[in-house]
Amino acid sequence: MMISAENQGAALLEVRNLTKHFHTGGGIVAAVSDVTFDIKRGETLGVVGESGCGKSTMGRTILRLYDATEGMVRFAGKNVHQASPKELKKLRRDMQMIFQDPYASLNPRMTVGDSIGEAIDLHRLASGAKRGERIEELLCLVGLKPEHSSRFPHEFSGGQRQRVGIARALAVEPMFIVCDEPISALDVSIQAQVVNLLEELQRKMGLTYLFIAHDLAMVKHISDRVAVMYLGKLAELADSEELYANPLHPYTQALLSAIPIPDPGVERSRERIVLTGDVPSPMNPPSGCHFRTRCPHVMEVCAAVNPVWREVQSGHFVACHL
Numbered sequence: 001m002m003i004s005a006e007n008q009g010a011a012l013l014e015v016r017n018l019t020k021h022f023h024t025g026g027g028i029v030a031a032v033s034d035v036t037f038d039i040k041r042g043e044t045l046g047v048v049g050e051s052g053c054g055k056s057t058m059g060r061t062i063l064r065l066y067d068a069t070e071g072m073v074r075f076a077g078k079n080v081h082q083a084s085p086k087e088l089k090k091l092r093r094d095m096q097m098i099f100q101d102p103y104a105s106l107n108p109r110m111t112v113g114d115s116i117g118e119a120i121d122l123h124r125l126a127s128g129a130k131r132g133e134r135i136e137e138l139l140c141l142v143g144l145k146p147e148h149s150s151r152f153p154h155e156f157s158g159g160q161r162q163r164v165g166i167a168r169a170l171a172v173e174p175m176f177i178v179c180d181e182p183i184s185a186l187d188v189s190i191q192a193q194v195v196n197l198l199e200e201l202q203r204k205m206g207l208t209y210l211f212i213a214h215d216l217a218m219v220k221h222i223s224d225r226v227a228v229m230y231l232g233k234l235a236e237l238a239d240s241e242e243l244y245a246n247p248l249h250p251y252t253q254a255l256l257s258a259i260p261i262p263d264p265g266v267e268r269s270r271e272r273i274v275l276t277g278d279v280p281s282p283m284n285p286p287s288g289c290h291f292r293t294r295c296p297h298v299m300e301v302c303a304a305v306n307p308v309w310r311e312v313q314s315g316h317f318v319a320c321h322l
Contacts, residue, residue, distance in 0.1 A: 018071035046223030096169040102161035113149030159190035238316040
């Protein structure tokens, strides 16, 4: 599906003040807190941050795999968290997910053909010979062979299993895909192949991505814009080139300073920002700015007032008192 000229650049996904809390025996875990952003049709928004900062929870809440505690998610003009079961089933065709662990996300007792065909059956998109043709077409689309449809997940490498996961997500012809760390479980030599495949599919099918990852260099490569997340909140969001050239939040600056540079002379001489202390618990986050307990520029106001999410330059958003 290609993007029409009049729709190019329009917001496909609108997220407003999205919050997700989990109730546990020890209290309330604030996994995602007051997150706001848009994703335009045909673009890729990268999301980076340390493990446990809420990236995956945010992605799953956007797709309504988790119900939101507060806030709103609007996809193509429809409120996802107010959709009826019938409306939600229709939305599921347009919103899909590629999971981090390609082996855990596939049923080991099902052939990959049946795993891919499961969504086709659920949405009644094809049957009989056409169903088989569609499965083979999807396998070829992601760089696998038609005869692979009769094999089981354990017969594939990690990279091949992730290609199966991508084919399964594409089976219902979605517009939007949450890529939940789709390369982190793969060998470095395979990661670039999977990212190139995702980019090729985006060009062919007009897909929109929310790309969650730890690899900051890879996120810069694939993303049009990048959002930085810390302890459930967005710290900064900007165009990819702008964010990497002009990071405003101290946390973003620390993350970017850790990216290796393939020049030994520059690598030895450049200054790294080393954060002290551990990430606070989401069950008991700090008052005011969540980052203040590790921030090298902390001020008195940081403990008393939660920084406002604001646009400081055109398209460059940050939540910081600096």
